[in-house]
Amino acid sequence: MPIRISIDRMLAERGMSVGDFAQAIGITPANVAVLKNGRAKAVRFSTLDAICRVLDCQPGDILHYED
Secondary structure (H helix, E strand, O other): OOEEEOHHHHHHHHOOOHHHHHHHHOOOHHHHHHHHOOOOOOOOHHHHHHHHHHHOOOHHHHEEEOO
16 A cells, blocks of 8 residues: 555654553554554544644654655
8 A cells, every 4th residue: 555654753753652652542552553564444533633642743744655
């Protein structure tokens, strides 16, 4: 899929663990792994909102199109 999610970089920059991140956005660590590994087929806007709120970023900071 040409859309990539760069959550790893954002978590590292903020010194946040996957477990803490998952709890803060209200999903399981397994689902965070699905997002990080590019296996997600969809992301709910409510989840994207929570990700951006917790990481203090814009959707374009974590979503990237690769041709």
